[in-house]
Amino acid sequence: MASPVLEVRNLTKTFGDFTAVNGISFALQPGEILGVLGPNGAGKTTTMHMLLGLITPTSGTISMFGMDLETHREAILQQVNFxxxxxxxxxxxxxxxxxxxxxxxxxxxxxxxxxxxxxxxxxxxxxxxxxxxxxxxxxxxxxxxxxxxxxxPKILFLDEPTASLDPDIAHKIRALLKDEQRASGLSVLYTSHNMREMEEMSDRIIFLQKGNLVAEGTAAQIVSRFGQTDLEDVFLKLARES
Amino acid sequence: MKLHRITAIVFRHLYLYRRSLPRIMEIFYWPFLDLVIWGFITLYLARYQTQVPGFVTFFLGALILWDVLFRSQQGITISFLEELWSRNLMNLFASPLKPSEFLAATMIMSIFKVVCVSLVMGVCAWLFYDYSILIIGLWLLPFVLNLVVTGWVIGVFTTSLIMRFGQEAEVLAWSMVFLFQPISCVFYPMDVLPVWLKPVAWANPAAHVFEGMRGVLSQSGQPVEHLGWAVGLNILLLTAMIAWFHRTFAYCRNQGLLVRVGE
Structure with a gap:
């Protein structure tokens, strides 16, 4: 297996007493689309901002292309976009x-x-x-x-990229992403509240809840693990628990 | 530092002037208005030239040089505010752009503004009041350069405060420089300041430039000594302010303020 293009280890961010992200670890493989799911306030955006170097983590490490983000910021950000x-x-x-x-x-x-x-x-x-x-x-x-x-970019961070698009353009954007993934080996970290889109697009999904990573796997694995019928039910179950 | 990133920011700001009348007005309107008002005051006071020689030269020269400092400061602070208003800081600082490259670009923008304003004021002063700023002679160049750098010092300081405290501190972009005006001794010599304020003025490079200018015009002062002080203080203060900007930037990244500022 190739080395991951993005590796996050024990990433934590606290603002005063509030823990926005709590020791999460995950990796993004070359050419993979990784979906990030979670209700509002789960820590998705804070995580993405840390990956883009806009917020300094309280602890933990972020490395991309084998380089540490804190020490190789310029070289890494040249190869990513959002x-x-x-x-x-x-x-x-x-x-x-x-x-x-x-x-x-x-x-x-x-x-x-x-x-x-x-x-x-x-x-x-x-x-x-x-x-x-x-x-x-x-x-x-x-x-x-x-x-x-x-x-x-070699890694693309997309935060609800199709939320305000009409279905036709949204479909074309998804097709473009898939094309880029196939043609150039683009890796994508993807957040969306559209569960169908998430199932269609993502090779794997991580689920965040109150800053913790509570589930990781393919859409089918996550649905099965929580004993629900589809991803939307899993989302509703976890969102209502939080 | 990469030149292409600096020019990207410079072009981003120059594009703004292509089709924005208010922004063009900001460069020309206020300096022109300043010159008209102070020009008339100067003409009035010139009637008493016998009591205070060189009135016109002192006042109009000082006014033009003060605007150099003011526009230099604005070049930095307003450029930052433009990014804040358009919520573009995220795009910039999630790119390979370094804070030092951003500052360098705003400094280039400040030179652009200073050149525009100086040309407008110089030409208007010559047309309306038959006054040439070139009367200061070759000293004009080091004086102007020092005022530009002092403007950067105040600009970087103000920008750091706005970055730290957000949009509610944006009023500082226009007001901060006037805090420095009384101790810059723009229109009066340092002598008139109370004793306790003189050391403060002495630590302000702009005060040395204006003292130097008066010295040149009255052929009584020691511009070399004042110029030396201005250069030394500018180097010291600009280095300190750039370090402080980087420190504030790191603080804002840590507190998540870069992504919240402008919201």
Missing amino acids: SSTYMSMPQSLTVEENLWVVARLYGLPDVQRKIDDIVKKLEMGEFRQKVTRKLSSGQMTRLTLAKAFLTE
Whole structure:
């Protein structure tokens, strides 16, 4: 088995008396899509922020591509990217200007071709010259996804990436993710509250509850372990317990 | 430091000026208004030139140089606020961008603003009041450079506070610099300060620049000595402020403030 591209060991984050993430450990294999499930306040976003170097862990280690995030931040972040339905991008810039800034930030070669490609893949042609503040929420989500795909990351962190998209575009995004996974061996850490999507997309799932990792395995293994009929029932059971 | 990351941030801010009239106005409107008001006051006071020689030169020169410092500070702080307002800090600091590269980019933006403002004020002062800032001569260049650096010192200090305390502290972006104005001795010599305040002013590099400027204009002071103080203090204070910025950044990462700031 290949070495994991991401390895998290005993990761903990406390804010004063509150423990947001409590000693979780997991790994992401090359080319794997790992779903992260959990009710609100379970620690999913805090974990993702720690993986992106935006929050310093209280204890534990995060390593990607065999390097420690704390000591090799620049080299690691060059190879990862993220997108979230809840994030924003500079509102006064056009879609294309925003993508140019991202391309420069990551020092990409052949920028125009890459922007043209991603604009085509995500069907953004009709609004590429539009000022970002005038985008609909679905268009905004596509822009944040374009920003994430543009840099050709080896690991992609996606926080509810299809939450504000219509079913057609959401389907295309899922297909694009699967294509990238097959073509370039992209590894993805994926959160969603859409259980069907989670079952369809994820090779494995980890389930967080009150900052603890309470279950790990394929969707079928998790459903079976909790004696429920599907992932949604597992989610409801754990969410109501928390 | 990687140049492409610094230029990415510079371009991101320059794009803002392409289609934003309020941002362009911010560069030209206030300096122009300052110049008009202070220009008239200066003309009025010039009637009493016999009592205080070189009034026009002192006041208009001081006003233009003060705006250099002010815009230099704003170049850093407003650039940070733009990221805060557009909730873009997450995108920036989840990328390979280093805090030092971000600061370098904001310093370049501050030079851009200083050049724009200085040109506007210099030309307007010459057109409206027949006053040339070049009367200060070759001393102008080291004076301006020192004021730009002092602006960075105040800008980095203010930015650290805003990063630490969030959007409710954003008013500091416009007000903090005025805390330094009384001890910068912009329009009056250091002599007029009360004894207890003089050491504070002495530790402020801007005060040495303005003292030096008055010395050059009245041909009575020692600009070299003041310039030496200004350079030394600027190096010391800028180093301290950059270290403090990094410390604050680490604190904010630890407290999760980077992802909450701007919310």
